[in-house]
Amino acid sequence: MSDAAIFAISLGVTLVGLVISWGAYRRRGAGTGLRGAALSLVPLAAALTGVTEFFVDLAFSPVKWAGVAVAGLAVLLYLASGAMLSRRGGADEGRAAAKSGDGRRSAGRAGKPGRGVEGPAPGGGDPEMAEIEKILRDRGIS
Numbered sequence: 001m002s003d004a005a006i007f008a009i010s011l012g013v014t015l016v017g018l019v020i021s022w023g024a025y026r027r028r029g030a031g032t033g034l035r036g037a038a039l040s041l042v043p044l045a046a047a048l049t050g051v052t053e054f055f056v057d058l059a060f061s062p063v064k065w066a067g068v069a070v071a072g073l074a075v076l077l078y079l080a081s082g083a084m085l086s087r088r089g090g091a092d093e094g095r096a097a098a099k100s101g102d103g104r105r106s107a108g109r110a111g112k113p114g115r116g117v118e119g120p121a122p123g124g125g126d127p128e129m130a131e132i133e134k135i136l137r138d139r140g141i142s
Contacts, residue, residue, distance in 0.1 A: 003053070
């Protein structure tokens with residue numbers, strides 16, 4: 001596509017956007033109108049800087065699409081390797097903790113299923129508080 005055609009299309013889109021922005025300014029106020037005008041100027045700016053030419057070439061070039069596909073594959077492989085390394089790092093830490101004896105066992109919950117409060121610690125404590133805790137536990141209040 002020629003530069004003149006790209007410029008003409010971008011200018012047309014910009015003018016239509018500015019007309020719509022003027023209508024938004026009249027109905028909704030200056031803030032909405034200015035935002036619309038700013039967004040309307042983007043196609044013209046893209047044509048004047050040559051960004052539009054890049055996207056037109058990208059859209060119609062199989063070689064550039066292949067480059068985009070390779071770049072996407074590179075990003076996908078990078079993200080997959082990060083996930084694999086983070087899993088391995090967690091597994092290494094778990095093995096080190098198990099070797100040093102710092103690992104915690106995942107024992108089943110004591111008491112009835114669904115209860116969040118366990119009984120009082122053995123070997124002491126106030127018997128009245130233990131009774132109150134038992135009543136609260138029986139009623140599902142923790």
